[in-house]
Amino acid sequence: MNTRPIRFFHRGAIVELDGLPPTTTVLHYLREHAGCTGTKEGCAEGDCGACTVIQGELDASGQLQLRNVNACTQFLPTLDGRALLTVEDLGEPGALTPVQQALVDCHGSQCGFCTPGFVMTMTACYEAHQAAGTRPTREQLADDLAGNLCRCTGYRPILDAGDRMFDAPAQPLDRAPLIAALQHLAADAPLHYQHGALRFHAPQDLAELARLREAHPEATLLAGSTDIGLWVNKQFRDLPTLIYTGRVTALREIRAQDDGLWIGAAATLEDAWAALTTMAPSLAELWRRFASPPVRHAGTLGGNIANGSPIGDGAPALIALGADVMLRRGHQQRRLPLQDFYLDYMKKDLQPGEFIEALWVPRPDTSWAISAHKISKRHDSDISAVCAVLAVQLRNGTVQEARFAFGGMAAIVKRAAQAEAVVVGQPWVQATADAAAAALVNDFQPLTDMRASDAYRLKVAQNLLRKLWLETLDRRTITVWRSARLAA
Template identity: 45%
Template sequence: MIQFLLNGELRCERQLDPNVTVLNYLREHVAKPGTKEGCGSGDCGACTVVIGELEGERIRYRTLNSCLTFVSSLHGKQLITVEDLRYQGKLHDVQQAMVDCHGSQCGFCTPGFVMSLFALQKNRAASGSDGYDKGQTLEALAGNLCRCTGYRPIIDAAEQACCNRQPDQFDAAEADTVAKLKAIAPRETAELNSGDKRCLLPLTVADLADIYTANPQARLLAGGTDLALEVTQFHRELPVMIYVGHVAEMKRIEVKPDVIEIGAATPLSDCYGVLSREYPDFGELLHRFASLQIRNQGTLGGNIGNASPIGDAPPLLIALGASIVLRKGNQTRTLPLDEFFIDYKVTARQEGEFIERIIVPRAKAYQAFRAYKVSKRLDDDISAVCAAINLTVTDGVVRDARIAFGGMAGIPKRATACEQSLIGAAWYPGCIERACEALAEDFTPLSDFRASKEYRLLTAQNLLRRFFLELQSPEVETRVTAYV
């Protein structure tokens, strides 16, 4: 059985197909059709809902794409939809702002925008930052697409909603909601079972290891932003899933003297703070990692484990020399990340083994790290080429080099010939040109609808040249020495 709050109403589900998404649950099981299906793949934001989770004595609100969220992941949480905002016959501030600023035309995308604005307003107030911040607004809305309004009136609505915020029914009910969430907080392994399909929800990494050993055919579910596509896009059924989102050890971030350890089930939005402080370019790339809804849901371990050749995190982690801790039963092993990827969608993970945590070395003196993402859109798009370059240069000589690319091969891959051409070389334009030539030995890219093979190779070479030019500027030197 799973339990969650639908707004303030306790819902207990005992026999429900775990393949049911939150979107379909709302529309088909509880008669809440305000949440719309636009794309079914997490690209348009029309299905955006808000999840409330306990964070100490407060509630943290996150936007999610309900089309990519399996209902089992609601266990112990609060689900808020657009129907819940209107109260006692009066529109919520964010809804009224959309009306006042003419932010809706056809209206299909409007519920998703309203929920993104609601979460933005709530989180700014919780951080003590009442008022309007255009950068945060653009980030909050980057995952919501509209074909009608041109966005300006929606941004105007965001400014009105954030600047004229009034206490609402969620503020008044917060203490009661906190008490209800504490009462339904998971205390043991739960299960959602429909007879022929089931989802298990362990609470500890030891329980997860035991359950996965007993069910090696099960699919691990963390954020589900990739796994859910098998159901929504390919119309497959997943007989057994294991949801890892309640395993606290796998959502922990520890900063140690030499490394940062990040639990594999940590949402990408929670990784941002520590990674951006250590490696500013990693933070910049995370801002361009899909949308806020996806970052709130997708995990760092999931982005590695799905072994996509165009996943944005693996090239950066490989260039930084990261490793992963794999667990099977009571046994663990540590593997350099660049040895994890073997072939397209083939990894070194054994049956019944899962990624427990990611170990990222901390920045060192004289280390220059840059990350570049090339895509057709600035926001909410997949890379054509993703480059991560990590060099140590002292006394005008390249002492160490780790360079990795996504989108250039069937796996995220190091550019070993390029690295060797640089190590020990004098740091001047000629060495970069030799490194660019070596890239043609490292990669034979494919052509697809995102980019041709010629474009990919030339882009990769030009990113190396850009890296060299950036390191010559005083601004870049300041950023590099800040790592010391």
């Protein structure tokens, strides 16, 4: 296959790059090769937001999508065919953008180290709302800024600036040059890039991806790079061959059907969770607390599931919803329940050359009650001590089926089989919920680590089952129950 340079739009022109290792991060390229030092390096693992940039691409309908991502974890070849905007692209002395001017007016910067990252996130927010003709609430602004940390200015003046940037006359970015460049880049052949013995493949066709994966089962399959990027940044691992899924259109599709939801493995976390919460609104808070917007804009749900971390927040939700994982090797496809995909710690039922093609999530009907909870030390951008997504199917006050999925309680994300068995066929009353909570000791023997003790994890999990019962009661029933408890 023919190799070619990496091509993307940056600083008003199409850039061609060759001669850099494929694991060069976008941040390293900007600071060490492009001379764009406004983008800062803080944590180098996608937590602080100092390196935030905006990535642009055309969606399936040809519309320009601008999303803030972390430059520190993204590998340079993933920019191929896309646009890159940095703080150097915004405004100039004496002609600041509404975002920049609002930060000045509201004293939203002190040491200034984090400010470029805030500017890029706020610009992405500004562009999205200008395009939609909307204005965010202060709470929405805070959610959008969840991936950007500031440790000296404080967040009040930054949120004030987020409010004020919409008061100025509208000044959106000129999108025409970006769209024209992206349309031009769309005609390029799929990227096959080589630097010495290091190779990077970015197929654009599902069949070609399957062929490459089968031919190179030892290769690292790269999706959003939000985890694999840390293998390079923190662990200094060598990755001789990378196969990138982010250019395969079929893998990025999300199809809502009458009986469920098809989520391609390369659909971003943001898009996948948006679709999931439309079908199961009780997952909305878990979505908001799943990583940060820059991570969700780059990472994929398929990658989160393939990673198989016992503290991943995607698997508990999908297992509780009864999802299946669709696997592919060459021309062969295989389907199995997601709960059976995880065999042991970081061990999956995934054969050499096989990869996740999609996830199928059945649509829950109104007989299902679903409760989702993420327990962590920080509210935003933290790893779960316990993640629980609990679902019960109720008919005439009796439990027909139960799916209690927990992360952080074992070596894999798994269902609480003993607790489920206790409630199925029983009336859904407090005693049943208490019995399920008691049965959890037979399902899990959690570990003690830096995030939580074993006793804390077990107590939290038990309390969440009791909370599920409370959440399924209407106000009248709760009032009667409380009155009876008080009378007793």
